Amino acid sequence: MTATPSEHSRSKRSGSEPFSPRQSVAVSLRSRSSVTNSAKPVRLAFLDLLSLGMLGLRTRKMRAVLSALGISIGVATMVVVTGIPASSHRALIEEISALGPNMLRVQPVAGQAKPVPLPEGSVDMVRRIGPVTGASAVANTNTEVQRSDVTSGEDFSSAGLSVLAARRDLLDVVGGRVLSGRFFSKADEQFPTAVLGYEAAGRLGIGEIPADEPAPEIRIGRSWFTVVGILRSVPLAQELDVAVLTGWTAAKKTLRFEGNPTVIYVKAGEEHLEDVRKVLPATVFPGQPGQVQVSRPSDALAAKRATQNSFSSLFLGLAGVALLVGGTGVANTMVISVLERRREIGLRRALGATRGQIRVQFFTESVALSLLGAVAGTALGVLAAVGYAAYQGWPSVIPLASVVAGCLGAVAVGMVAGVYPSVRAARLPPTEALASA
Incomplete structure (x- = not known):
């Protein structure tokens, strides 16, 4: 008896013609994903999310150090380029003040x-x-x-x-x-x-x-x-x-x-x-x-005021450039991290991790890298600025506002720079992530 076209198509879907191995993996993952997604996602505690976000730093220590080095150089540069001119400016102001402008x-x-x-x-x-x-x-x-x-x-x-x-x-x-x-x-x-x-x-x-x-x-x-x-x-x-x-x-x-x-x-x-x-x-x-x-x-009073105004503008410009360089480094690091860890992302998604958990993981890692780089860069910049000022015989001046702004700015830039990589990582379908790994 001759089979009808509809019966023929059902027989094909039912497995009369075998799938390739890649298609079989994809079908099983879709089934696993549908079962997992049909259930209520597991909520992770804050400490669990934090530990998960630090996982990349603990398992890839050298890459984490090199990644934090980029923003630490940016923050150190900001501290140096504000601290050294501030020390020079203070020495100049003291010399002008000795002329009795007031x-x-x-x-x-x-x-x-x-x-x-x-x-x-x-x-x-x-x-x-x-x-x-x-x-x-x-x-x-x-x-x-x-x-x-x-x-x-x-x-x-x-x-x-x-x-x-x-x-x-x-x-x-x-x-x-x-x-x-x-x-x-x-x-x-x-x-x-x-x-x-x-x-x-x-x-x-x-x-x-x-x-x-x-x-x-x-x-x-x-x-x-x-x-x-x-x-x-x-x-x-x-x-x-x-x-x-x-x-x-x-x-x-x-x-x-x-x-x-x-x-x-x-x-x-x-x-x-x-x-x-x-x-x-x-x-x-x-x-x-x-x-x-x-x-x-x-006339020394007019010279003193002009000096103060010019140095203030210089500080703002140099600080902005330094933070921009550091933020670009963090963003680049996190994008590369997403590309390198597609298999890990796909496996976690297949096991039931939600997109929000993936976003938090990569976002936390980005902030941690920025904070680590900011602390190390601040310490390095302060030592360099103080040492150079002492060598020149200037009073050591480290603008506290610049140091605090540098640390907070580095973290803020790291947060912004981590948004896109974290969203991109969360959008990767499990099948695509595992298939392209």
Whole structure:
């Protein structure tokens, strides 16, 4: 009896014509997959998912190290290219700050036959200005100094030296330092003591203040003053180098000094320096502000601000490039990882793993690689930046914000870079993954 076409087709499907081995494997896997997928998928705990995601790192240690090395180099580069310029920038700022960009000088208008004396309480009035961080003053006592306690034949000239009454906080404002001896203490200010400027000490033949011998004396006007200290050169107030300084109170007692300042030194916050300069004349001399002149801000202030702005832009650009390089390395590593592990992906899918579990596995591995590279790169970058700064003699500066941003940025870039490989791995059908392995 002749079979009908429908019976013939059923006989073919029922196995009258055998499948190839590859087709048989595919059919069995489809059957296994349909049975597995018909059941409710097993939920894995968080620690199980984490352990599964770290499986690739544990089983392929060398590949994991090499993969993390890419992003560690990127993070280390970011730390180095921000840390070294930051150290150089700090050294430059310290040099510019030594030029006194935030200091102003207040004094009577020059060129007058008899300059108007500044009020005695003008320094205290200046300190009441909000942005002012320090104020001090000196006053010309209009007396002469001489040294006559030397032996015959020694020639010491006091020509061109001025005798200035000084406040005890003068060195803090002008950035002065003591070369030998000490500056005025609260007790010294009450008695006839003197501190010599660097050049004045050389002209008077006093090289140092002996610790175990009587201190040298100089004659100012009609009184003898004991020299208790010698100053280093003061770049911000070079007139102090050729001056003999006396205590403010002692000058009023001994030299008939009336207490009117000649020059007031003012330090203020750099961002408010121009505003302080505008109000200083009326603050120092409310009755005649036109009789007071204030120095303009130093050109070093403009250079300092320009330097800060340029370095800030440089930091942002270098950090972005470094993170981009590191993220590209992680993405490339994870894509290759998916291609290499197609058989593993297919086997896990055939055994019942869901697409979400596959995504979490590769996503966790990507984040772990990024975190490992970020920590190693940060440590390496910090060591390199600190070592180079120490070699150059710069202050070591590691921007904490850059380090934190580098670590978080590396992890974030790793997360983004791991999204596509993890999704691609989850989309691989089990049959295709095993068949192409």
